[in-house]
Amino acid sequence: MRRSLAVLALLTAGAPALAAGEYDRALRVDVAVLQGDARLLADPATPAIRRTGLQARIASILGTLDMTARERNNHNPATQIPLPAVAALRADFRQGRPERFLRSATSLAAALPLDTAYFVPLVHTPQRARTGEDLYRTLCIGCHQYTDPHAxxxxxxxxxxxxxxxxTEFVARMLGGVHGIPRTTLKNPxxxxxxxxxxxxxxxxxP
Known part of the structure; x- marks a missing residue:
């Protein structure tokens, strides 16, 4: 899902740095998504083509996870995330053992829980339902109405x-799966x- 170019053009120019709390959230979102992807990868019912996509996405997240953790630690010196845990997660994935990778991802997610208090439990209101429908029909439906089983x-x-x-995983995917443009450092709009x-x-x- 992406906001239209017309909306994004209203955003300020430049590439603003993330605030300290945003680095922490970004790390926790990545870890929660990794745990979810690891769960799907370890599931025997997941189709082979889907496994290929999951492996590519996991490799992509792991490729930047160490940097995300370092940035998070630099901006939160009082509470440091142990970097060896991130390295161990990457090593488990490279070994090609989905069950072991799932255990490692689950352990790291437990150590770095994502704060979902704003979303869970979800408070249902008519205004939220109307806003959600408008956002979906305006910005999301073009890509998400139909799923290509061969993709x-x-x-x-x-x-x-x-x-x-x-x-928690769904919140993480909503927070981490929507991107802006380079001028906003690809932040979720x-x-x-x-x-x-x-x-x-x-x-x-x-739908």
Whole structure:
């Protein structure tokens, strides 16, 4: 999902640095998504083509996870994340043992829990439902209405995903799976309230 160019053009120029709390959240989001992808990779029911896409996405996240952890530590000197844990996770993935990688990812996710208090439990209101529907129909439906079963990394049906994905993982995917443009350092252009509104719409409606 992407905001239209017209909306993004209104954003300020330049590439602003993330705030200290955003580095911490970015790391926790990545770890939660990795745990979810590891779960799918270890599931025997996951199709082979989907496994290929998962492996590519996991490798991509792991490729920058060490840098994300270092940036997070630089901006949060009082509470340091042990970098060897990140290196161990990468090593487990490279060994090609999905079950072991899942255990490592689950352990790291437990050590770095994502704060989902704003989203879970989800507060349903008519205004959120209306806002979520408007956002989905304006910005998301073009990619997410239909899922290509032959794609390596298909754009998921967000309604099905909301109902079948563990809440924390779904929040992480909503926070980490939506990107802006280079001038905004590819930051998610949706506010937490907009994401909560989308979640209300996905949970209560059908495409």
């Amino acid at each position: 390596v990394n298909p754009a998921p049906n967000l309604f099905d995903m909301a109902r079948s994905t563990p809440p 949706f506010s937490d309230e907009e994401i909560a509104s989308l979640m209300v719409y996905f949970a209560a409606s059908h």
